Amino acid sequence: MPPQQSVDALDVPRSTPSRTSLPVADPALQMIAEGICELLGFGIAAINVVRGDEVEMVAIHGFTSGLNAAHGRRETAEEVLGARWPLADVQINLSRGENWGAWRFIPHDRVNLHEGSWVSTTNMIDAPDAWHPHDMLLAPIYGDDGSLQGCLSIDMPVSGRRPDFTQRRVLNRFAKRARRVVLGYIERERLYERAANLETAKEFLRDASSKLSLADVLDASHDALIRGLGADGIWMATKGPRRAMVVHATPGLDWEPDPGLAALTARNTTRYWAEGTYAILCRDRITDSAEWNEQAAVVDRFFETLGAESALVVPVGADHEWLGHIVLLRSPGRPTWTDAEGRLAMELGRDFGRIVLTANAYTQERDLAQQLADADRERNQLIEAVARELRIPVNALGTSLAALSDEQPNTLPWIVQVETLTVRSAQIEGIVSDLLLLSRISDPANAPGQTTIEVSEMLDDVLDELDPDAAQKDIECVLTTPTGPAYVVGDPRELRAAFLHLVKNALTYSYRGSRVQVMLYSAGSEVTIIVADAGVGIAYEEQSEVYKPFYRGTNSALGGSRGAGLGLTLVDQITSRHHGLVELDSRPGEGTRVALTLPGVS
Numbered sequence: 001m002p003p004q005q006s007v008d009a010l011d012v013p014r015s016t017p018s019r020t021s022l023p024v025a026d027p028a029l030q031m032i033a034e035g036i037c038e039l040l041g042f043g044i045a046a047i048n049v050v051r052g053d054e055v056e057m058v059a060i061h062g063f064t065s066g067l068n069a070a071h072g073r074r075e076t077a078e079e080v081l082g083a084r085w086p087l088a089d090v091q092i093n094l095s096r097g098e099n100w101g102a103w104r105f106i107p108h109d110r111v112n113l114h115e116g117s118w119v120s121t122t123n124m125i126d127a128p129d130a131w132h133p134h135d136m137l138l139a140p141i142y143g144d145d146g147s148l149q150g151c152l153s154i155d156m157p158v159s160g161r162r163p164d165f166t167q168r169r170v171l172n173r174f175a176k177r178a179r180r181v182v183l184g185y186i187e188r189e190r191l192y193e194r195a196a197n198l199e200t201a202k203e204f205l206r207d208a209s210s211k212l213s214l215a216d217v218l219d220a221s222h223d224a225l226i227r228g229l230g231a232d233g234i235w236m237a238t239k240g241p242r243r244a245m246v247v248h249a250t251p252g253l254d255w256e257p258d259p260g261l262a263a264l265t266a267r268n269t270t271r272y273w274a275e276g277t278y279a280i281l282c283r284d285r286i287t288d289s290a291e292w293n294e295q296a297a298v299v300d301r302f303f304e305t306l307g308a309e310s311a312l313v314v315p316v317g318a319d320h321e322w323l324g325h326i327v328l329l330r331s332p333g334r335p336t337w338t339d340a341e342g343r344l345a346m347e348l349g350r351d352f353g354r355i356v357l358t359a360n361a362y363t364q365e366r367d368l369a370q371q372l373a374d375a376d377r378e379r380n381q382l383i384e385a386v387a388r389e390l391r392i393p394v395n396a397l398g399t400s401l402a403a404l405s406d407e408q409p410n411t412l413p414w415i416v417q418v419e420t421l422t423v424r425s426a427q428i429e430g431i432v433s434d435l436l437l438l439s440r441i442s443d444p445a446n447a448p449g450q451t452t453i454e455v456s457e458m459l460d461d462v463l464d465e466l467d468p469d470a471a472q473k474d475i476e477c478v479l480t481t482p483t484g485p486a487y488v489v490g491d492p493r494e495l496r497a498a499f500l501h502l503v504k505n506a507l508t509y510s511y512r513g514s515r516v517q518v519m520l521y522s523a524g525s526e527v528t529i530i531v532a533d534a535g536v537g538i539a540y541e542e543q544s545e546v547y548k549p550f551y552r553g554t555n556s557a558l559g560g561s562r563g564a565g566l567g568l569t570l571v572d573q574i575t576s577r578h579h580g581l582v583e584l585d586s587r588p589g590e591g592t593r594v595a596l597t598l599p600g601v602s
Contacts, residue, residue, distance in 0.1 A: 025081060026185055029059035032178045036154055037062040040171060043156030047178075049186055050149055054084045058185075062156070090151060094140055100168050102175035108134030125160035135162070139175040141182050145335060150182055187340070217355055218248045226250070229345060231328040233306060237262070238316055238324030238356045241363040245324065253306050253329075261298045265313070268292070269325040273315035273349075278342040281311045312337040314345045318353035326352065434566040437497055438549065441573050448577050449491035452601065455527055456481040456520055458492070462499045463518065469507050476515045477503070486522035488598045490578045495598075498574040501567035502531040502594055509592070510535035527600040532593040538586040546584070547572040571596065 025033075029047050036045035047059040060081050092112045097104030111134050124130055139152035152175060157163065163171060218236070225234060233250040237257075240246040245266075247257060268291050272278055279291065283303040286296045303309065308329040316324040326349060330337065408414060440446050456479075463470075463477050470477050488495070506516045510533045519530040538546060549569045568584075571594075575582045578598055586592035 025059040028181055029185055030061065032152075032181060033059045033061035036152070036174065040154075040167070040174060041158040042154045043158060044154065046153045047182060048090075048150050048153065049182070050087055051084065053087050055087050055090050055150070056084045057081055058150075087148075090138070091148070093136060094138060094151075097136075097138065100137075101172040102179075103137055103139045103168070103171055105162070106136040106138070108132040108136075111136050127161060129161045129164075131157050131160055131162050137163075139171075139178070141179050143183065143186075143335070149186055152178055152182075187338070215246075215248065217359065222250065225348070229328055229348070230330075230341070231312075232331045232334065233308065233329040235306070235327040235329065236316075236324065236352075237265075238352070239360070241360040241367065255302060255305050258295075258298050258302075261295045261302065264292070264295050265325055265327075269313065269315040270322045272313070272325075273317040273322040274320075276346065278315070278346060278349075279313040280337045280339075280342060281313060282336060283309050307331055309334065310336045312342055312345055314342070314349045316349045316352045316356065318350070318357050321353075323353050323356045325349075431566075434570060437494070437570060438566060438573070441494060441570070441577055448494055448574075450489055451492050453488050453490060453492055453495060455486045455488055455529065458496055459499060459518055459520060459529070462496065462503055465500070466503055466507060469504070470516070473507065473510070474513045475507055475510055477507075478515060478517050480517065480519045482520060482522050484522070486520055486527045487601045488527050488578070489601055490598070491574075494574045495578070498571045498596065499529065501571050502529075502596065505567050505594075506531050506533040506535070506592070509533065509537075522600055525600055526597055528595055528597045530593065530595045532591065534591040537588040537590055537592055538584075539588055543584060543586060547582075 033045040033047055036042055042062065044062040045060070046057055048055045048057050057080060089112055093106050093110075094104050096110040096112070097106040113134070124133055135155075137154050140148055141150045141152070143149045222234065225231075233253050234248075235250070235253060235255070236248045237245045238248075245262070249255070268279065279289075281289070281292065281299070283300060286299050287293050292299055303311070306329060309332040310330045312328040314326045314328065315322060316326055326345070328337070328345060441448075459479055459481075463479055466477070503516065503518060510516055514534050517530075517532045519532070521528045521530070546568045549566060568582075572582050575596055575598070580596060580598040583595045583597075584592070585594075
């Protein structure tokens, strides 16, 4: 009778791709295949690894040639090496096998035969325990996470018989040792690929660093880093140009930084940078970590919010300076991070450190250049504004002096010109005083004084000073104060100037015969001064501009001259220096209400 055909435990694709060069097996894997054949007495041994939804033959030894069931062409072992077939076919056969410890024996009547299987030719002996040409013996190789990573496959026992109990014990011991070698091969292969991808990502990162802005660098290199590191997401926090931490994350990773976790991460990664190490965190083992368990609940919420199961925490730095950290995330079902990947990622932390320093230096230089340009522009605007504001009173002074020389002393025309000179001189003095005060409070080196001030007394003094202006327009100024004193701590000169400008503005833009209300409130730790008038008001579109230096609205002063446009600028800056707040509420044609709130003292 013609010899029967057997299906080897390894299958090939339905069409074997043509190759210009044949693949070469890894020496360690090839040695295992040879050991199975020569030491354990089998005619064929092969090692396969999982590639996605396929299985690839990476080592084979023992037969000279066989037939491809799909096309009937004879193939050598070298030609079969590197062949792939569906992972599902292996899983079906494993599910049908008898449990022999590390091995699964699939009798010929349960084997899943499919198109594309490689077929060897052999004769079957006449014995009850004879090895059937279609029998299959597989040793599945599972990773630490329980996923199928590959399998050993053997066929054609030299004895022609199925392995007995003693042979099975030897096979099991051999399979356990082989598992470690195969998993090591898979890990090395994965790391080689990761290293190559990481090198590509680093090159991409170095090219992207020409953008100088750290945010632009991260945006441009994000996808390359994800591929190179095998991460599902990146969360990074680094020192910005002003030393505050700047966060960058994969789009869609929405996490509001927790102060406690941020402080712990900074503390841990500072030490990691000094020691040249990193941390691998698994969500289900956070409480076991002495370094992270104090924030275990927050870390768990971090994992849950970002949909991650494990994280690789890598410090970022340059030379001896810690600059931040990178958190690389993997989703549930993905392999946990390994030490080898941690060592590769440390290189990335060093590369990022150099980029952070460069980007921060660039940002500081850019900001300094912008500040100098802004200062130069403000200086030119100030010069133009001062010249414009002084031109009118100075011209008026010249005109009055020329007219005064033509008049007899103590005559009515002479007295009128002297009064005009006095008014214009006072106007010039007011502009110069405001400019000097603005210069003083704009300098951060000039901190405000720290004097305890009773606010109602200061408001009384301000109203007394402005009483002649109020009387000239027949305006009633009403001061309302609390029953007890109201104290603040600050600079008396600055606060008096702020109160003075508020009331003066109200008088300037109030109708003749109207009322200006000045109200003082003290509640808890705050003191509020409100100045309200029933005057012309401020146009809605101008209200956001009134705090700018020299800005004067379109509404005309009522019965008096408008100032230089510094009043509310001084009020706003003085209040800010005293840690207070200015609020403006104005309606055209109805009046304006300004509230100034300051921290109070008991």
